[in-house]
Amino acid sequence: MKFDAMVLGGGIVGTSVALQLQRRGLNVALIDRKAPGNETSLGNAGLIQREGVYPYAFPRDFASLAHYAGNRGTDVRYHPTAMPKLTSFLVKYWHNSRPDRHAQIARAYSTLIEHCVSEHRELVEAAGAQALLRKNGWIKAFRTVKAFDGAVAEASRWKEEYGVEFDVLEDNALRQAEPSLNPVLHAGVRYSASESVRDPAALVGAYARLFERLGGKVLIGDASTLEHGWRVPTEVGVAEAETAVIAMGPWSGDVTTRLGYSLPLEVKRGYHMHYATKNGATLNQPVLDAEVGYMITPMARGIRLTTGVELGFRDSPKTPVQLEAVEPVAREVFPLGERVDSEPWLGRRPCTPDMMPVIGPAPRHKNLWFAFGHAHHGLTLGPITGRLIAESILGVHPTVDLTPFRADRF
Structure with missing residues (x-):
């Protein structure tokens, strides 16, 4: 020993x-x-995010802050009882999300991100786990032209700064990539250099x-x-x-x-649930409904629906309010069948x-x-x-x- x-x-x-x-x-x-x-x-959600050079920032515009303060968002919720403990952390997080500071962080963070796909591929090959890896990227999909245009501009900046490849999928192109999606998601950005995992x-x-x-x-x-x-x-x-x-x-x-x-070190909590599919529907790659704040991913167990962020104590009991809020929306977007899991899964992301x-x-x-x-x-x-x-x-x-x-x- x-x-x-x-x-x-x-x-x-x-x-x-x-x-x-x-x-x-x-x-x-x-x-x-x-x-x-x-x-x-x-x-x-099974993503290997080559595009993730800018880590997820704290919103800084007044409209977003007011929206989240009401604690009714589908992408972010919080436990009021946890806020006194989390306030100092969130203030620092907000400070580091200032655009100039966020850009500085990205310059360091990108040095890790640029190796993510190649390092996984080496280990996958050595482990004989090739069947678990999907190499067709993932899609950030949009409902409105304004949000889509903003995402294209952001992706263009990431490509210029860090060489992050992407494809623009408008209307027919998105339908061809994911035929089972509801046309309410009318366009998307596919991060083609990223990969994903089936389990x-x-x-x-x-x-x-x-x-x-x-x-x-x-x-x-x-x-x-x-x-x-x-x-x-x-x-x-x-x-x-x-x-x-x-x-x-x-x-x-x-x-x-x-x-x-x-x-x-604090946590961002999150939930997932697996579903069967209906009517022979297929999902070829992970898809983020970006303006609502959930992702659907094809997994070995079924279609995995993952939620956004829940701020609370690490060890508090499950409160899957977000999952209940986004599931009906996800069912409108993709033909989800019955739930496969007996209860929602809760995870905790460790954050600085x-x-x-x-x-x-x-x-x-x-x-x-x-x-x-x-x-x-x-x-x-x-x-x-x-x-x-x-x-x-x-x-x-x-x-x-x-x-x-x-x-x-x-």
């Missing part, structure tokens, strides 16, 4: 870190309370099996019990390692706080107020590393994060400069 490194957290980020370390010759344990891929990584949890599982084939150990244990000296009790004994990596997503703060760090993950060494502990806070882009950035942590631990100059993502920036 002695290892060169232990990785705490079996989501896409932690599994990628463990795999990248094991591939480079270290003896690694991956520790979590569940099998890999069964928490936050289970419930996303995110299965992809994490495939990476974990590759990790085990290479000699890594997947252990069941409560990673939050990490002790200095890097020891964690597991079902088969106490695991010990010279190096530890905290990659526990929204639970990372439980450990870092106990170790004396005060990092501004500057919209960037925490990747790098712990400032005050030797041989302790952080890899969390990826917000909406955990699946997107898991493999490149794993590579960067592995390179840094082994003393190799990292592929991406980690300075903007270090914990001591706060």
Whole structure:
């Protein structure tokens, strides 16, 4: 039970870190309370977002703020009881969303995003998981000309600044791409360089099996019990390692706080439900109904409907108000059949107020590393994060400069 490194957290980020370390010759344990891929990584929309160079910003115009303050939006809801705790975080988030600051953040963030597709493809090939990957992009669809024109202008700017490829789909082109969509969605932007996954949890599982084939150990244990000296009790004994990596997503703060760090980590909650289809309807790629704020994605289990953002305490009970609000709208857009799941799934996206993950060494502990806070882009950035942590631990100059993502920036 002695290892060169232990990785705490079996989501896409932690599994990628463990795999990248094991591939480079270290003896690694991956520790979590569940099998890999069964928490936050289970419930996303399955996107690998090459276009995601600008992380999701806080709205700053008065009309949007007034709209969300009423707490009736389909894309963002909040728990009033959580607002006193979240206020400081949201103020910082709002500040960092100022256009000049957001552009500065994008310049750093894009250095991660540019590697997301290539790093996934390498691991997918090694894991034999090609059947899970879809390479036809995803569509942001619109109901009004004004919103569509704004999205085209935004995509054009992203292409000029960062080389993000896109296609414009108007009327017939959108119908050809997705024949089963209601024409109420009259145009769209397809981000053709992005990819998607048919089953995110299965992809994490495939990476974990590759990790085990290479000699890594997947252990069941409560990673939050990490002790200095890097020891964690597991079902088969106490695991010990010279190096530890905290990659526990929204639970990372439980450990870092106990170790004396005060990092501004909060969560954006979100829900999903799977549906059968009716009348032989098909969905070829993920589609975002951008002006309402939900996404439908073809998954192995059915059509997955994912909601926007719910702001609240991490561990509060489910309140799937958004799902109930958007489901009737989604049924008008696409022929959804009966619900497949017995209840809505709730996930928690770990977020920082500057919209960037925490990747790098712990400032005050030797041989302790952080890899969390990826917000909406955990699946997107898991493999490149794993590579960067592995390179840094082994003393190799990292592929991406980690300075903007270090914990001591706060």
